Amino acid sequence: MTNSKNLRIVLVETSHPGNIGSVARAMKTMGLEKLVLVNPKKFPDPQAMAMAGNATDVLANAEIFSSLQLAIASCIDVYAASARERTIAWPTYDARIAAEQIHTQIHQKKEIAIVFGREDRGLTNDELQLANYQIIIPANPDYPVLNLAMSVQIIAYELFFQSAVDVDNDWQDFPELNADQLQQLIDHFIKTSYALQLFDEENAKKIQVRIMRMFRRLKPDTMEGNFLRGFLTRVNKKIK
Amino acid sequence: MTNSKNLRIVLVETSHPGNIGSVARAMKTMGLEKLVLVNPKKFPDPQAMAMAGNATDVLANAEIFSSLQLAIASCIDVYAASARERTIAWPTYDARIAAEQIHTQIHQKKEIAIVFGREDRGLTNDELQLANYQIIIPANPDYPVLNLAMSVQIIAYELFFQSAVDVDNDWQDFPELNADQLQQLIDHFIKTSYALQLFDEENAKKIQVRIMRMFRRLKPDTMEGNFLRGFLTRVNKKIK
Numbered sequence: 148m149t150n151s152k153n154l155r156i157v158l159v160e161t162s163h164p165g166n167i168g169s170v171a172r173a174m175k176t177m178g179l180e181k182l183v184l185v186n187p188k189k190f191p192d193p194q195a196m197a198m199a200g201n202a203t204d205v206l207a208n209a210e211i212f213s214s215l216q217l218a219i220a221s222c223i224d225v226y227a228a229s230a231r232e233r234t235i236a237w238p239t240y241d242a243r244i245a246a247e248q249i250h251t252q253i254h255q256k257k258e259i260a261i262v263f264g265r266e267d268r269g270l271t272n273d274e275l276q277l278a279n280y281q282i283i284i285p286a287n288p289d290y291p292v293l294n295l296a297m298s299v300q301i302i303a304y305e306l307f308f309q310s311a312v313d314v315d316n317d318w319q320d321f322p323e324l325n326a327d328q329l330q331q332l333i334d335h336f337i338k339t340s341y342a343l344q345l346f347d348e349e350n351a352k353k354i355q356v357r358i359m360r361m362f363r364r365l366k367p368d369t370m371e372g373n374f375l376r377g378f379l380t381r382v383n384k385k386i387k
Numbered sequence: 388m389t390n391s392k393n394l395r396i397v398l399v400e401t402s403h404p405g406n407i408g409s410v411a412r413a414m415k416t417m418g419l420e421k422l423v424l425v426n427p428k429k430f431p432d433p434q435a436m437a438m439a440g441n442a443t444d445v446l447a448n449a450e451i452f453s454s455l456q457l458a459i460a461s462c463i464d465v466y467a468a469s470a471r472e473r474t475i476a477w478p479t480y481d482a483r484i485a486a487e488q489i490h491t492q493i494h495q496k497k498e499i500a501i502v503f504g505r506e507d508r509g510l511t512n513d514e515l516q517l518a519n520y521q522i523i524i525p526a527n528p529d530y531p532v533l534n535l536a537m538s539v540q541i542i543a544y545e546l547f548f549q550s551a552v553d554v555d556n557d558w559q560d561f562p563e564l565n566a567d568q569l570q571q572l573i574d575h576f577i578k579t580s581y582a583l584q585l586f587d588e589e590n591a592k593k594i595q596v597r598i599m600r601m602f603r604r605l606k607p608d609t610m611e612g613n614f615l616r617g618f619l620t621r622v623n624k625k626i627k
Binding site: 172173175176177178200201202235236241243284285286287289290291292293294296297300301304307308340343344345354357358361364365367370371374377378381382385386 | 412413415416417418440441442483524525526527529530531532533534536537540541544547548551559560579580583584585594597598601604605607610611614617618621622625626
């Protein structure tokens, strides 16, 4: 089975506690155990317990955070489940390919988050932009409306399916930056780009989103991260 | 999409009409439309409608039979979804292999049924024995308790996946740099790093190799490439 301690399922601002229970059950049927909630509307709640079946342990161990950023801070890779296309598209995998990749990463003992949005509105652009990748569940284009627990069930099933397969992709010799360290690098780069007057006012926001996407796609390791931070520090000295 | 007219989802003696509604929704999200009910306890029912979301057409077109035998009479192949092992084991496929096979059969215009049992007790031996094959959904051996709609969702998803393998993976909005352009970017970055005195003599070569690997992994698109080249040009002006 997937080593599920390194894999967290993150639910953002879930409205109905029953859905949290259904998600817990869906997770446990596929051997997942780490549930993280960002600002749930009502939790704990008897309805969550009622829908969880025999997965009340998943609920009891759920962690609650006040922001998505905090919920994923220690994660190396963040996947956002979202059916919507965005103006600036994020690197996107279908559930199967994503599961293959996540399975490999967990094998490498990396901390991974899969993030699910609100029942009605999913994830905002700002939230998606904290992710390295978007996951899409292939579905009927005329009615692709899976509910929250169904989406978790399918992705958890894909992960469970992968656990039979064995992989060794171990070319990496330094650990990757976690989400927090990567954010600091991105902030440093954007600040420096401002100082170099690379943004015209009109497009500044759009280009910053592209820069975020580029760095989250790159996922620098700590050695690369240190080099890039050193590079930016020197550049800033030259500017002053 | 799977030609779903030749594929029927058969529910045997479902107790809770809400589950029939959830199944209808799960089916429609994956492009299935033909629902067949064998002796449902309560149907039609407002709870079924409430859970069906936008899949009320699936409910409206559902056919009702008084026995499983009648419900599957015209089918060439019958698959029974069941987690239980039987004393006399049936030819068994996991959901993925079954979906591949069913997909091929539907392509050949064969009528196929997938049968799901009661919420609490599943299918009897007699019912299973009306099937040609048993389908198993791989799940946590300690808690393999998927509810009815979740089981339908996963099998329907597997079927949809078979028919929709060309998921649009096209998140990239600019072409990638070609090898030559990428080399120029790398050279520019390394030259700039030298100018910033970031290399100590001992490790210069090693670090350059790492930088190359990093950029080749990133594979910037032309928009990103232009931004990075602009960035480096400004930095070099500051250095002079």
